[in-house]
Amino acid sequence: MKYILLMSGTRAGVEGYHAWxxxxxxxxxxxxxxxxxxxxxxxxxxxxxxLAEPSEAKVVRGEKNGVxxxxxxxxxxxxFLLGYWIVDVANAExxxxxxxxxSAARGxxxxxxxxxxxxxxxxxx
Amino acid sequence: MKYILMMTGKKSDFExxxxxxxxxLQANVAFMRAFSKELKDSGVFVSTxxxxxxxxxxxxxxxxxxxxxxxxxxxxxxxFLAGYWIIDVESPEQAYxxxxxxSQAPGxxxxxxxxxxxxxxxxxxxxxxxx
Numbered sequence: 001m002k003y004i005l006l007m008s009g010t011r012a013g014v015e016g017y018h019a020w021x022x023x024x025x026x027x028x029x030x031x032x033x034x035x036x037x038x039x040x041x042x043x044x045x046x047x048x049x050x051l052a053e054p055s056e057a058k059v060v061r062g063e064k065n066g067v068x069x070x071x072x073x074x075x076x077x078x079x080f081l082l083g084y085w086i087v088d089v090a091n092a093e094x095x096x097x098x099x100x101x102x103s104a105a106r107g108x109x110x111x112x113x114x115x116x117x118x119x120x121x122x123x124x125x
Numbered sequence: 126m127k128y129i130l131m132m133t134g135k136k137s138d139f140e141x142x143x144x145x146x147x148x149x150l151q152a153n154v155a156f157m158r159a160f161s162k163e164l165k166d167s168g169v170f171v172s173t174x175x176x177x178x179x180x181x182x183x184x185x186x187x188x189x190x191x192x193x194x195x196x197x198x199x200x201x202x203x204x205f206l207a208g209y210w211i212i213d214v215e216s217p218e219q220a221y222x223x224x225x226x227x228s229q230a231p232g233x234x235x236x237x238x239x240x241x242x243x244x245x246x247x248x249x250x251x252x253x254x255x256x
Contacts, residue, residue, distance in 0.1 A: 004174070004176060005185075006206060047172070049129070049211070049247050049248070050247065050248040051129060051245045051246070051247055051248065052245050052246035052247065052248060054245075056245055056246055057243055057244070057245045058217075058221065058243070058244045058245075059241045059242070059243050059244075060130075060221045060224035060225055060228060060241070060242045060243075060244050061225065061228045061239055061240075061241050061242070062224075062225035062226060062227075062228040062229040062237065062239065063225070064237075066225055066226060066229060067225065068218075068221040068222050068224060068225030068228075069225070070221050070244075077202070078204075079203075079204065080245075081129075081131065081206065081245075083248075086174070092183075096183065096185050096193040096195050097192075097193050099185035099193060100185055100186070100187040100188070100191055100192060100193030100194070101187070101191065103185060103186045103187035103193075104187035104191045112187055112191075114186055114187060115186075116184045116185065116186050116196075117184070117185045117186070118182055118183070118184055118185075119182065119183045119184075119185055119195075120176045120177050120181065120182050120183075120205075120206070121176070121177035121181055122174055122175065122176060122177060123174075123175035123176055123177050123178075123208070
């Protein structure tokens with residue numbers, strides 16, 4: 001079963017991330033890279049993707065004639081997708097366990113970030 | 126440049142969607158299939174996925190020992206990802222054009238649903254984070 005693990009954050013949360021030291025960021029990335037490696041070794045890895053900064057986000061709607069109308073203003077509470085992992089696992093519990101590992105990835109000062117990770121199944125159309 | 130086009134909605138939006146007639150849903154799905162084909166024919170298609178219903182969503186945090194603690198309670202204002210497309214285009218303007226097309230997918234009564242589509246560049250690697 002395919003699940004997507006979504007990491008999101010508000011703009012304030014992303015700005016907090018910029019305040020991390022280089023060592024903290026590197027240590028955090030090392031954990032995420034190890035998780036990717038493990039998922040690949042277990043045959044559970046499908047894809048992962050990081051997204052650009054929320055400051056680059058636009059909302060687009062189509063006008064009557066299909067002309068794109070873009071808007072870059074979001075409420076402060078808006079949760080931006082920061083990145084995701086797609087995994088192919090035996091059951092939901094395994095997807096939750098992987099999300100737990102990601103949530104436990106070390107942050108500033110070596111403490112787990114404890115970031116909430118949203119876990120969703122794919123739609124079967 | 127790779128961009129992600131994201132379609133999101135609140136739980137109430139999904140509930141509204143569940144009330145669409147079979148014909149309206151079919152028209153919407155037909156549009157989405159044609160849109161994916163259009164992206165492929167244009168040579169910009171990378172991937173697309175639709176997600177399960179928000180009722181199946183869980184929020185997971187690590188407990189002290191790293192064990193997963195799941196929670197299925199979300200704020201009413203919470204925007205859930207419904208699905209996305211990743212495309213590889215020449216410019217942001219081209220990405221916005223495709224997003225506008227997706228926004229025009231037919232809704233109730235065959236009218237364009239005018240769903241807002243969030244557009245963001247995707248990172249090609251950790252180098253983009255300055256690492």
